[in-house]
Amino acid sequence: MNDQPKAVVLLSGGLDSTTTLAIARSQGFEIYALSFQYGQRHGIELEAARRIARHLRVAKHVVVDIDLRLFGGSALTDDIAVPKRRSLTEMGGDIPLTYVPARNTIFLSFALAWAEVLDSEDIFIGINALDYSGYPDCRPEYIGAFENLAALATKAGVQGRQKLKIHTPLIRMTKAQIIKKGLEMGADYSLTHSCYDPSETGEACGECDSCLLRLKGFREAGVPDPIRYRNRNG
Amino acid sequence: MNDQPKAVVLLSGGLDSTTTLAIARSQGFEIYALSFQYGQRHGIELEAARRIARHLRVAKHVVVDIDLRLFGGSALTDDIAVPKRRSLTEMGGDIPLTYVPARNTIFLSFALAWAEVLDSEDIFIGINALDYSGYPDCRPEYIGAFENLAALATKAGVQGRQKLKIHTPLIRMTKAQIIKKGLEMGADYSLTHSCYDPSETGEACGECDSCLLRLKGFREAGVPDPIRYRNRNG
Numbered sequence: 173m174n175d176q177p178k179a180v181v182l183l184s185g186g187l188d189s190t191t192t193l194a195i196a197r198s199q200g201f202e203i204y205a206l207s208f209q210y211g212q213r214h215g216i217e218l219e220a221a222r223r224i225a226r227h228l229r230v231a232k233h234v235v236v237d238i239d240l241r242l243f244g245g246s247a248l249t250d251d252i253a254v255p256k257r258r259s260l261t262e263m264g265g266d267i268p269l270t271y272v273p274a275r276n277t278i279f280l281s282f283a284l285a286w287a288e289v290l291d292s293e294d295i296f297i298g299i300n301a302l303d304y305s306g307y308p309d310c311r312p313e314y315i316g317a318f319e320n321l322a323a324l325a326t327k328a329g330v331q332g333r334q335k336l337k338i339h340t341p342l343i344r345m346t347k348a349q350i351i352k353k354g355l356e357m358g359a360d361y362s363l364t365h366s367c368y369d370p371s372e373t374g375e376a377c378g379e380c381d382s383c384l385l386r387l388k389g390f391r392e393a394g395v396p397d398p399i400r401y402r403n404r405n406g
Numbered sequence: 407m408n409d410q411p412k413a414v415v416l417l418s419g420g421l422d423s424t425t426t427l428a429i430a431r432s433q434g435f436e437i438y439a440l441s442f443q444y445g446q447r448h449g450i451e452l453e454a455a456r457r458i459a460r461h462l463r464v465a466k467h468v469v470v471d472i473d474l475r476l477f478g479g480s481a482l483t484d485d486i487a488v489p490k491r492r493s494l495t496e497m498g499g500d501i502p503l504t505y506v507p508a509r510n511t512i513f514l515s516f517a518l519a520w521a522e523v524l525d526s527e528d529i530f531i532g533i534n535a536l537d538y539s540g541y542p543d544c545r546p547e548y549i550g551a552f553e554n555l556a557a558l559a560t561k562a563g564v565q566g567r568q569k570l571k572i573h574t575p576l577i578r579m580t581k582a583q584i585i586k587k588g589l590e591m592g593a594d595y596s597l598t599h600s601c602y603d604p605s606e607t608g609e610a611c612g613e614c615d616s617c618l619l620r621l622k623g624f625r626e627a628g629v630p631d632p633i634r635y636r637n638r639n640g
Contacts, residue, residue: 236472236473237473238472239470239471240519242468242470242520243468243520273518273520273522273560274515274518274522274559276559277515277556277559281512281515282508284508284511285477285507285508285509285511288507288508289477289507308559308560309560314555314558314559317555320551320554321511321552322511324542324547324548324551325510325511325542325543325548325551326507326508
Protein backbone atom coordinates (compact mmCIF):
# COMPACT_ATOMS: atom_id res chain seq x y z
CA MET A 173 0.00 0.00 0.00
CA ASN A 174 2.90 2.35 0.66
CA ASP A 175 3.76 3.09 -2.95
CA GLN A 176 0.24 4.28 -3.64
CA PRO A 177 0.21 8.04 -4.22
CA LYS A 178 -1.94 9.99 -1.78
CA ALA A 179 -4.64 12.43 -2.76
CA VAL A 180 -6.67 14.87 -0.68
CA VAL A 181 -10.27 14.85 -1.91
CA LEU A 182 -12.79 17.50 -0.89
CA LEU A 183 -15.98 15.65 0.06
CA SER A 184 -19.20 17.54 0.74
CA GLY A 185 -21.45 14.50 0.69
CA GLY A 186 -23.11 15.62 -2.54
CA LEU A 187 -23.27 13.96 -5.91
CA ASP A 188 -20.33 15.80 -7.49
CA SER A 189 -17.80 15.29 -4.71
CA THR A 190 -18.80 11.63 -4.37
CA THR A 191 -18.19 11.09 -8.07
CA THR A 192 -14.88 12.92 -7.79
CA LEU A 193 -13.81 10.66 -4.92
CA ALA A 194 -14.75 7.55 -6.92
CA ILE A 195 -12.74 8.84 -9.90
CA ALA A 196 -9.66 9.59 -7.74
CA ARG A 197 -9.83 6.10 -6.28
CA SER A 198 -10.13 4.53 -9.73
CA GLN A 199 -6.93 6.38 -10.72
CA GLY A 200 -5.03 4.49 -7.99
CA PHE A 201 -4.82 7.15 -5.29
CA GLU A 202 -5.02 6.44 -1.59
CA ILE A 203 -7.78 8.82 -0.49
CA TYR A 204 -7.66 11.40 2.30
CA ALA A 205 -11.17 12.84 2.38
CA LEU A 206 -11.71 16.34 3.74
CA SER A 207 -15.09 17.76 4.76
CA PHE A 208 -16.12 20.97 6.46
CA GLN A 209 -18.66 21.82 9.09
CA TYR A 210 -19.16 25.49 8.36
CA GLY A 211 -22.41 26.51 9.93
CA GLN A 212 -24.42 25.36 6.94
CA ARG A 213 -28.01 24.63 7.76
CA HIS A 214 -27.87 21.16 6.26
CA GLY A 215 -25.52 19.27 8.59
CA ILE A 216 -27.19 16.23 7.03
CA GLU A 217 -24.56 16.66 4.29
CA LEU A 218 -21.85 15.67 6.76
CA GLU A 219 -23.59 12.44 7.69
CA ALA A 220 -23.71 11.68 3.98
CA ALA A 221 -20.00 12.48 3.68
CA ARG A 222 -19.20 10.03 6.52
CA ARG A 223 -21.25 7.26 4.90
CA ILE A 224 -19.59 7.83 1.52
CA ALA A 225 -16.09 7.90 3.02
CA ARG A 226 -16.76 4.52 4.65
CA HIS A 227 -18.36 3.07 1.53
CA LEU A 228 -15.46 4.09 -0.70
CA ARG A 229 -12.91 2.98 1.95
CA VAL A 230 -10.83 6.12 2.30
CA ALA A 231 -7.57 5.97 4.28
CA LYS A 232 -8.70 8.85 6.50
CA HIS A 233 -11.63 11.25 6.71
CA VAL A 234 -11.16 14.57 8.51
CA VAL A 235 -13.97 17.03 9.22
CA VAL A 236 -12.77 20.56 9.85
CA ASP A 237 -15.02 22.83 11.84
CA ILE A 238 -15.02 26.43 10.65
CA ASP A 239 -17.62 29.04 11.32
CA LEU A 240 -18.25 31.15 8.25
CA ARG A 241 -21.34 32.61 9.95
CA LEU A 242 -18.99 34.98 11.75
CA PHE A 243 -18.74 36.91 8.50
CA GLY A 244 -22.28 36.44 7.14
CA GLY A 245 -23.05 36.91 3.47
CA SER A 246 -24.88 33.85 2.07
CA ALA A 247 -28.15 31.93 2.09
CA LEU A 248 -26.35 28.73 3.07
CA THR A 249 -25.09 30.26 6.28
CA ASP A 250 -27.53 33.12 6.98
CA ASP A 251 -31.28 33.03 7.42
CA ILE A 252 -32.12 34.12 3.88
CA ALA A 253 -34.79 31.94 2.21
CA VAL A 254 -33.41 29.36 -0.24
CA PRO A 255 -34.79 30.19 -3.73
CA LYS A 256 -37.21 27.57 -5.05
CA ARG A 257 -38.42 26.33 -8.46
CA ARG A 258 -36.17 28.60 -10.49
CA SER A 259 -35.61 27.96 -14.19
CA LEU A 260 -32.10 27.17 -15.44
CA THR A 261 -31.97 30.70 -16.90
CA GLU A 262 -32.77 32.23 -13.54
CA MET A 263 -30.09 30.07 -11.88
CA GLY A 264 -27.44 30.93 -14.44
CA GLY A 265 -28.19 34.61 -14.84
CA ASP A 266 -26.44 35.88 -11.74
CA ILE A 267 -24.18 34.82 -8.92
CA PRO A 268 -26.42 32.64 -6.75
CA LEU A 269 -27.68 33.77 -3.36
CA THR A 270 -26.29 30.51 -2.04
CA TYR A 271 -22.76 31.62 -2.90
CA VAL A 272 -20.53 31.50 0.20
CA PRO A 273 -17.76 34.12 0.19
CA ALA A 274 -14.36 32.69 -0.65
CA ARG A 275 -15.57 29.21 0.25
CA ASN A 276 -13.51 27.25 -2.27
CA THR A 277 -10.45 29.34 -1.44
CA ILE A 278 -10.84 28.42 2.22
CA PHE A 279 -11.50 24.75 1.42
CA LEU A 280 -8.52 24.49 -0.94
CA SER A 281 -6.28 26.20 1.64
CA PHE A 282 -7.05 23.48 4.17
CA ALA A 283 -6.57 20.81 1.51
CA LEU A 284 -3.19 22.37 0.71
CA ALA A 285 -2.17 22.23 4.37
CA TRP A 286 -3.08 18.56 4.61
CA ALA A 287 -1.43 17.70 1.29
CA GLU A 288 1.74 19.34 2.52
CA VAL A 289 1.75 17.29 5.72
CA LEU A 290 1.03 14.08 3.78
CA ASP A 291 3.63 14.87 1.11
CA SER A 292 0.86 14.56 -1.43
CA GLU A 293 0.92 16.33 -4.78
CA ASP A 294 -2.72 15.84 -5.64
CA ILE A 295 -5.93 17.52 -4.57
CA PHE A 296 -9.30 16.63 -6.09
CA ILE A 297 -12.28 18.98 -6.09
CA GLY A 298 -15.63 18.32 -7.75
CA ILE A 299 -16.27 21.78 -9.17
CA ASN A 300 -18.20 22.20 -12.35
CA ALA A 301 -18.07 25.15 -14.72
CA LEU A 302 -21.31 24.32 -16.54
CA ASP A 303 -23.98 23.82 -13.90
CA TYR A 304 -22.51 26.41 -11.56
CA SER A 305 -21.39 29.07 -13.97
CA GLY A 306 -22.50 31.73 -11.52
CA TYR A 307 -19.85 30.85 -8.92
CA PRO A 308 -16.61 32.73 -9.62
CA ASP A 309 -14.50 30.14 -7.82
CA CYS A 310 -15.69 27.24 -9.99
CA ARG A 311 -13.82 28.31 -13.13
CA PRO A 312 -10.66 26.76 -14.62
CA GLU A 313 -8.74 30.05 -14.43
CA TYR A 314 -9.44 30.21 -10.71
CA ILE A 315 -8.02 26.71 -10.25
CA GLY A 316 -4.92 27.65 -12.25
CA ALA A 317 -4.40 30.67 -9.99
CA PHE A 318 -4.63 28.45 -6.92
CA GLU A 319 -2.01 26.06 -8.35
CA ASN A 320 0.30 29.05 -8.89
CA LEU A 321 -0.26 30.15 -5.33
CA ALA A 322 0.43 26.66 -4.00
CA ALA A 323 3.73 26.47 -5.83
CA LEU A 324 4.82 29.62 -3.97
CA ALA A 325 3.21 28.82 -0.62
CA THR A 326 4.73 25.52 0.39
CA LYS A 327 8.12 24.15 1.39
CA ALA A 328 7.93 21.49 -1.28
CA GLY A 329 6.99 23.99 -3.98
CA VAL A 330 9.79 26.36 -3.06
CA GLN A 331 12.34 23.57 -2.95
CA GLY A 332 11.18 22.45 -6.41
CA ARG A 333 10.43 19.00 -5.06
CA GLN A 334 6.83 19.15 -5.90
CA LYS A 335 4.23 20.73 -8.15
CA LEU A 336 0.79 20.50 -6.67
CA LYS A 337 -1.94 19.53 -9.11
CA ILE A 338 -5.58 20.38 -8.47
CA HIS A 339 -7.68 17.81 -10.29
CA THR A 340 -11.13 18.92 -11.43
CA PRO A 341 -12.38 15.86 -13.31
CA LEU A 342 -15.96 17.16 -13.52
CA ILE A 343 -15.24 20.68 -14.66
CA ARG A 344 -16.54 20.26 -18.22
CA MET A 345 -19.13 17.54 -17.61
CA THR A 346 -22.91 17.85 -17.58
CA LYS A 347 -24.75 16.51 -14.54
CA ALA A 348 -25.91 13.52 -16.64
CA GLN A 349 -22.31 12.72 -17.66
CA ILE A 350 -21.21 13.01 -14.02
CA ILE A 351 -23.89 10.54 -12.92
CA LYS A 352 -23.00 8.01 -15.63
CA LYS A 353 -19.30 8.28 -14.82
CA GLY A 354 -19.90 7.88 -11.09
CA LEU A 355 -22.03 4.78 -11.56
CA GLU A 356 -19.23 3.22 -13.65
CA MET A 357 -16.74 4.00 -10.86
CA GLY A 358 -18.80 2.47 -8.05
CA ALA A 359 -20.39 5.58 -6.52
CA ASP A 360 -23.59 4.85 -4.58
CA TYR A 361 -25.83 7.86 -5.04
CA SER A 362 -28.34 6.64 -2.49
CA LEU A 363 -25.77 7.75 0.11
CA THR A 364 -25.46 11.29 -1.22
CA HIS A 365 -27.21 14.48 -0.25
CA SER A 366 -27.65 17.56 -2.45
CA CYS A 367 -30.63 19.57 -1.20
CA TYR A 368 -30.17 23.12 0.12
CA ASP A 369 -33.37 22.87 2.18
CA PRO A 370 -33.92 19.31 3.45
CA SER A 371 -36.53 18.23 5.99
CA GLU A 372 -35.38 17.27 9.48
CA THR A 373 -35.34 13.62 8.48
CA GLY A 374 -33.09 14.43 5.51
CA GLU A 375 -35.66 14.29 2.73
CA ALA A 376 -34.76 16.51 -0.21
CA CYS A 377 -37.10 19.40 -1.09
CA GLY A 378 -37.09 18.75 -4.84
CA GLU A 379 -37.41 22.46 -5.59
CA CYS A 380 -34.15 24.24 -4.76
CA ASP A 381 -31.53 24.86 -7.46
CA SER A 382 -29.48 21.90 -6.28
CA CYS A 383 -32.41 19.44 -6.35
CA LEU A 384 -33.59 20.70 -9.74
CA LEU A 385 -30.12 20.28 -11.30
CA ARG A 386 -29.78 16.84 -9.74
CA LEU A 387 -33.21 15.64 -10.91
CA LYS A 388 -32.56 16.97 -14.41
CA GLY A 389 -29.22 15.13 -14.42
CA PHE A 390 -30.78 11.79 -13.49
CA ARG A 391 -33.56 12.28 -16.08
CA GLU A 392 -31.01 13.00 -18.82
CA ALA A 393 -28.81 10.10 -17.70
CA GLY A 394 -31.85 7.85 -17.97
CA VAL A 395 -31.44 6.36 -14.49
CA PRO A 396 -33.62 6.80 -11.39
CA ASP A 397 -32.43 9.02 -8.53
CA PRO A 398 -32.32 6.68 -5.51
CA ILE A 399 -32.91 9.35 -2.83
CA ARG A 400 -36.31 10.47 -1.45
CA TYR A 401 -37.97 13.81 -2.25
CA ARG A 402 -40.82 15.73 -0.62
CA ASN A 403 -41.74 17.25 -4.00
CA ARG A 404 -40.45 15.91 -7.26
CA ASN A 405 -40.42 18.42 -10.13
CA GLY A 406 -42.30 20.95 -8.01
CA MET B 407 -17.55 57.42 9.80
CA ASN B 408 -19.30 55.81 6.83
CA ASP B 409 -17.01 57.15 4.14
CA GLN B 410 -13.98 55.61 5.85
CA PRO B 411 -12.66 52.71 3.79
CA LYS B 412 -12.65 49.37 5.60
CA ALA B 413 -9.63 47.13 5.97
CA VAL B 414 -9.31 43.59 7.28
CA VAL B 415 -6.14 43.33 9.38
CA LEU B 416 -4.66 39.99 10.45
CA LEU B 417 -3.80 40.35 14.13
CA SER B 418 -1.83 37.66 15.94
CA GLY B 419 -1.08 39.70 19.03
CA GLY B 420 2.61 39.89 18.17
CA LEU B 421 4.81 42.86 17.47
CA ASP B 422 4.56 42.76 13.67
CA SER B 423 0.78 42.48 13.38
CA THR B 424 0.31 45.17 16.03
CA THR B 425 2.54 47.53 14.07
CA THR B 426 0.66 46.65 10.88
CA LEU B 427 -2.66 47.46 12.55
CA ALA B 428 -1.33 50.81 13.78
CA ILE B 429 -0.10 51.62 10.26
CA ALA B 430 -3.45 50.70 8.66
CA ARG B 431 -5.25 52.92 11.15
CA SER B 432 -2.89 55.82 10.47
CA GLN B 433 -3.75 55.50 6.78
CA GLY B 434 -7.40 56.25 7.55
CA PHE B 435 -8.90 52.76 7.43
CA GLU B 436 -11.69 51.55 9.67
CA ILE B 437 -10.20 48.35 11.08
CA TYR B 438 -11.72 44.86 11.10
CA ALA B 439 -9.21 42.76 13.04
CA LEU B 440 -9.05 39.02 12.40
CA SER B 441 -7.33 36.54 14.72
CA PHE B 442 -7.16 32.76 14.75
CA GLN B 443 -7.32 30.17 17.49
CA TYR B 444 -5.58 27.30 15.73
CA GLY B 445 -4.45 24.91 18.41
CA GLN B 446 -1.27 26.87 19.00
CA ARG B 447 0.22 26.24 22.41
CA HIS B 448 0.43 29.92 23.21
CA GLY B 449 -3.23 30.95 23.50
CA ILE B 450 -1.74 33.85 25.45
CA GLU B 451 -1.28 35.43 22.01
CA LEU B 452 -5.04 35.74 21.64
CA GLU B 453 -5.39 37.60 24.92
CA ALA B 454 -2.75 39.98 23.60
CA ALA B 455 -4.69 40.33 20.33
CA ARG B 456 -7.85 41.25 22.26
CA ARG B 457 -6.02 43.87 24.35
CA ILE B 458 -4.45 45.39 21.24
CA ALA B 459 -7.75 45.46 19.33
CA ARG B 460 -9.31 47.38 22.23
CA HIS B 461 -6.35 49.71 22.63
CA LEU B 462 -6.30 50.61 18.92
CA ARG B 463 -10.12 50.89 18.83
CA VAL B 464 -10.94 48.57 15.96
CA ALA B 465 -14.52 48.55 14.56
CA LYS B 466 -14.76 44.78 15.08
CA HIS B 467 -12.50 41.95 16.20
CA VAL B 468 -13.34 38.39 15.13
CA VAL B 469 -11.51 35.31 16.38
CA VAL B 470 -11.89 32.29 14.09
CA ASP B 471 -11.41 28.89 15.63
CA ILE B 472 -9.66 26.41 13.33
CA ASP B 473 -7.89 23.25 14.32
CA LEU B 474 -4.73 22.78 12.31
CA ARG B 475 -3.70 20.00 14.71
CA LEU B 476 -5.95 17.71 12.71
CA PHE B 477 -3.24 17.67 10.06
CA GLY B 478 -0.13 17.86 12.26
CA GLY B 479 3.17 19.04 10.84
CA SER B 480 4.63 21.86 12.99
CA ALA B 481 6.22 22.67 16.32
CA LEU B 482 3.61 25.35 16.97
CA THR B 483 0.79 22.84 16.85
CA ASP B 484 2.47 19.49 17.61
CA ASP B 485 4.48 18.45 20.62
CA ILE B 486 7.90 18.99 19.04
CA ALA B 487 10.29 21.00 21.25
CA VAL B 488 10.65 24.67 20.28
CA PRO B 489 14.28 25.30 19.23
CA LYS B 490 16.20 27.56 21.64
CA ARG B 491 19.16 29.92 21.50
CA ARG B 492 19.80 29.52 17.79
CA SER B 493 22.01 31.97 15.93
CA LEU B 494 20.54 34.08 13.12
CA THR B 495 22.35 31.85 10.63
CA GLU B 496 20.73 28.75 12.09
CA MET B 497 17.32 30.44 11.94
CA GLY B 498 17.72 31.62 8.35
CA GLY B 499 19.34 28.52 6.92
CA ASP B 500 16.29 26.38 6.53
CA ILE B 501 12.54 26.45 6.73
CA PRO B 502 11.83 26.70 10.46
CA LEU B 503 10.40 23.83 12.47
CA THR B 504 7.79 26.30 13.64
CA TYR B 505 6.47 26.63 10.10
CA VAL B 506 2.75 25.78 10.00
CA PRO B 507 1.63 24.24 6.70
CA ALA B 508 -0.24 26.68 4.45
CA ARG B 509 -0.96 28.90 7.44
CA ASN B 510 -0.87 32.24 5.67
CA THR B 511 -2.92 30.81 2.79
CA ILE B 512 -5.60 29.75 5.27
CA PHE B 513 -5.46 33.07 7.12
CA LEU B 514 -5.67 35.12 3.93
CA SER B 515 -8.57 33.00 2.69
CA PHE B 516 -10.60 33.90 5.76
CA ALA B 517 -9.57 37.54 5.41
CA LEU B 518 -10.74 37.41 1.79
CA ALA B 519 -14.13 36.02 2.85
CA TRP B 520 -14.60 38.80 5.39
CA ALA B 521 -13.39 41.50 2.99
CA GLU B 522 -15.92 40.29 0.46
CA VAL B 523 -18.77 40.49 2.95
CA LEU B 524 -17.64 43.97 4.10
CA ASP B 525 -17.12 45.20 0.53
CA SER B 526 -13.57 46.01 1.52
CA GLU B 527 -10.72 46.15 -0.98
CA ASP B 528 -7.91 46.08 1.55
CA ILE B 529 -6.27 43.37 3.62
CA PHE B 530 -3.23 44.06 5.82
CA ILE B 531 -0.79 41.34 6.89
CA GLY B 532 2.40 41.87 8.88
CA ILE B 533 4.66 39.48 7.02
CA ASN B 534 8.33 40.19 6.72
CA ALA B 535 10.69 38.85 4.09
CA LEU B 536 13.89 39.63 6.03
CA ASP B 537 13.47 38.16 9.49
CA TYR B 538 11.41 35.22 8.31
CA SER B 539 13.14 34.40 5.06
CA GLY B 540 12.65 30.70 5.77
CA TYR B 541 8.87 30.86 5.45
CA PRO B 542 7.80 30.37 1.82
CA ASP B 543 4.53 32.20 2.36
CA CYS B 544 6.21 35.40 3.60
CA ARG B 545 7.59 36.44 0.22
CA PRO B 546 6.32 39.22 -2.10
CA GLU B 547 5.75 36.80 -4.99
CA TYR B 548 3.50 34.73 -2.77
CA ILE B 549 1.42 37.81 -1.94
CA GLY B 550 1.16 38.71 -5.64
CA ALA B 551 -0.11 35.21 -6.38
CA PHE B 552 -2.76 35.57 -3.69
CA GLU B 553 -3.92 38.90 -5.16
CA ASN B 554 -4.28 37.18 -8.56
CA LEU B 555 -6.29 34.40 -6.97
CA ALA B 556 -8.53 36.89 -5.15
CA ALA B 557 -9.32 38.72 -8.38
CA LEU B 558 -10.63 35.44 -9.82
CA ALA B 559 -12.27 34.12 -6.65
CA THR B 560 -14.77 36.78 -5.73
CA LYS B 561 -17.96 38.28 -7.08
CA ALA B 562 -16.52 41.77 -6.94
CA GLY B 563 -13.33 40.72 -8.71
CA VAL B 564 -15.23 38.94 -11.49
CA GLN B 565 -17.58 41.85 -11.98
CA GLY B 566 -14.58 44.18 -12.25
CA ARG B 567 -15.89 46.28 -9.38
CA GLN B 568 -12.95 45.69 -7.19
CA LYS B 569 -9.28 44.80 -7.11
CA LEU B 570 -8.25 43.45 -3.76
CA LYS B 571 -4.97 44.79 -2.44
CA ILE B 572 -2.94 42.90 0.14
CA HIS B 573 -0.88 45.44 2.05
CA THR B 574 2.39 44.22 3.52
CA PRO B 575 3.85 47.40 5.01
CA LEU B 576 6.58 45.54 6.93
CA ILE B 577 7.80 43.28 4.16
CA ARG B 578 11.17 45.02 3.63
CA MET B 579 11.70 46.40 7.12
CA THR B 580 14.13 45.22 9.78
CA LYS B 581 12.74 44.47 13.24
CA ALA B 582 14.31 47.71 14.52
CA GLN B 583 12.60 49.73 11.77
CA ILE B 584 9.29 48.02 12.54
CA ILE B 585 9.58 48.94 16.22
CA LYS B 586 10.42 52.59 15.51
CA LYS B 587 7.55 52.87 13.02
CA GLY B 588 5.08 51.28 15.44
CA LEU B 589 6.05 53.62 18.28
CA GLU B 590 5.43 56.61 15.97
CA MET B 591 1.99 55.20 15.08
CA GLY B 592 0.85 54.67 18.66
CA ALA B 593 1.48 50.93 19.09
CA ASP B 594 1.88 49.86 22.71
CA TYR B 595 4.36 46.98 22.69
CA SER B 596 3.76 46.20 26.37
CA LEU B 597 0.48 44.64 25.18
CA THR B 598 2.10 42.36 22.60
CA HIS B 599 3.25 38.76 22.83
CA SER B 600 5.88 37.11 20.62
CA CYS B 601 7.31 34.09 22.46
CA TYR B 602 6.87 30.57 21.05
CA ASP B 603 7.31 29.04 24.51
CA PRO B 604 5.87 31.30 27.22
CA SER B 605 5.42 30.38 30.90
CA GLU B 606 1.89 29.79 32.15
CA THR B 607 1.74 33.35 33.40
CA GLY B 608 2.68 34.63 29.95
CA GLU B 609 6.33 35.45 30.59
CA ALA B 610 8.46 35.21 27.44
CA CYS B 611 11.26 32.63 27.37
CA GLY B 612 13.89 34.95 25.87
CA GLU B 613 15.51 32.08 23.96
CA CYS B 614 13.26 30.97 21.10
CA ASP B 615 13.74 32.38 17.59
CA SER B 616 10.89 34.82 18.06
CA CYS B 617 12.21 36.21 21.37
CA LEU B 618 15.75 36.49 20.02
CA LEU B 619 14.61 38.43 16.93
CA ARG B 620 12.43 40.67 19.08
CA LEU B 621 15.17 41.42 21.61
CA LYS B 622 17.68 42.12 18.84
CA GLY B 623 15.15 44.51 17.25
CA PHE B 624 14.66 46.49 20.44
CA ARG B 625 18.43 46.64 21.01
CA GLU B 626 19.00 47.96 17.49
CA ALA B 627 16.10 50.42 17.79
CA GLY B 628 17.69 51.69 21.01
CA VAL B 629 14.52 51.39 23.07
CA PRO B 630 13.72 49.03 25.95
CA ASP B 631 11.38 46.07 25.36
CA PRO B 632 8.52 46.65 27.84
CA ILE B 633 7.55 42.97 28.28
CA ARG B 634 8.94 40.54 30.89
CA TYR B 635 11.37 37.70 30.15
CA ARG B 636 12.40 34.60 32.10
CA ASN B 637 15.84 34.71 30.44
CA ARG B 638 17.12 37.70 28.59
CA ASN B 639 19.78 36.92 25.97
CA GLY B 640 19.95 33.31 27.18
